[in-house]
Amino acid sequence: MDSRYVRILLLVVAQDGNRNVLSIAFAIVDKENMESWEFFLTNLRRRSGVPWRSIYCIRHIAANFHRDYKNAGWRKQVLKMAHELEPHIFRQRIIRLESDMEGQTNTSFRQWLGTMEPWRWAQSFDEGFRYGQITTNLVEGQQVNQMEAGHVLVEDVRDEIVVNRQMARSMNVEIYSRRLETFRVTETISRRPGIPPRSYGVDLQNRRCDCRRFQTLHYPCAHVVAACAKVNLNVEQFIDDVYTLERTLCVWENEFPVLPDLSTWEVPLTTFKLVPDRGLRRNPRGRPQSSRIRNEIDIRKKSDGKRCGLCKLAGHSRNKWPQ
Template structure:
């Protein structure tokens, strides 16, 4: 991947290489984000705050607070209802595990160490499904698999389920606690208290704040403004070696105002 980036943009590839890989790649993040990448999290936030990008910063902050205040009780009530209904795991994990349970019949599992739960899982080719077979080492005690889906997502992949079926183990015992509905409910149960009306806010002394101007954003006070247009070869006015050309005779080194031949 880095070779492709380097061939496309040398400067961009050098910039990415200076950032630790565990901060922006899923292959090196060590399963800390449970498969979520930065783009996934950004899209989730954008979906909640859709339509607020054009607002001023004060309105964006206010809209963010009130939208989260309405979203958290709604999500908490949904998870609480599922818990009261007797469910333990979230629907997404159950769906993925049920899908993976249909694949072990196309695999051959051999137990190499019953005490340490070492397995070798051989997956057969299935060209009609685009799956190329291979051998995978599964270590249930360390919760690792060579396909690395088990390591990153923290719930059993198809190879882990095949190893569990070999010893009649419950694959749900290898699902991380973060996928429990109780864990999700504990996240969403926090509330955002209502905010007082602006007229009832306590007085704040402006002496505590000091506004600093950004000189780079200020307009030029004297002289003509700088042109930011990208000039091409068809422009009449040319700039060569940082020297302006005379508007009358097209000579270098002076302008039409300081042209020595302007009287003639």
């Protein structure tokens, strides 16, 4: 924090259904250490709220992996593994990575993970608990542009449903059981280059699809949209309430009360005088030192050097551009 004395701000942020970020708790402490974190988390757990559990940020896992093995290609494979939704493709990626690591390292990827369970870092095993959010960098979440009156769903999901409806038009749907609401949806156009079109099972009653986007993100994927269109069902009934405009507005409905005049505050008299710790005072001279703990995540890729602003080529500048 920018103040006369050194202070650290500990902050808890959350995200609404439209990817807007808001702070829900904070604490100002002298320094970031185990004692301050224990104080902060202990008080945070005393407040009742939505269910939570401890999970890992994939960017930090990938950074730690790159720190140990110094291989950018392997690091990208770990990131793709965490983003994968289908368990069998996740296992294929692990086998491919361990095959690449064989003979070059003394440990396999599974040994490096140790006791880290897949549901703590991989999307394909978290059963939709994180709604697709697998990093701690919520600030890069998409911000809503404008909420127009009459729209029941928030902007982000409405756009996704429009895209899924367009994709669903090119899919073939076979009804397995109208009573159980189970279907087999076959793609006619491949969604991934180099991979032939596939078929997916859809279970509307249990809100599941073999592509796993339905149960992970909690709104209909293109296969579910196609199945609903086949039997004339309203697809919006399968969208989680967290994405509704009503729920989003509830997040922001609380207001701060008007504070009374300072002279009317009932403050008990202190029995001792508070004296600031001069050891925590900032050095007024020189450039302020950042307190951020930097690691491999903060390392930027090396650039190709300066380029010309006109032709975008290296070796000269805009002023010395060869005519």
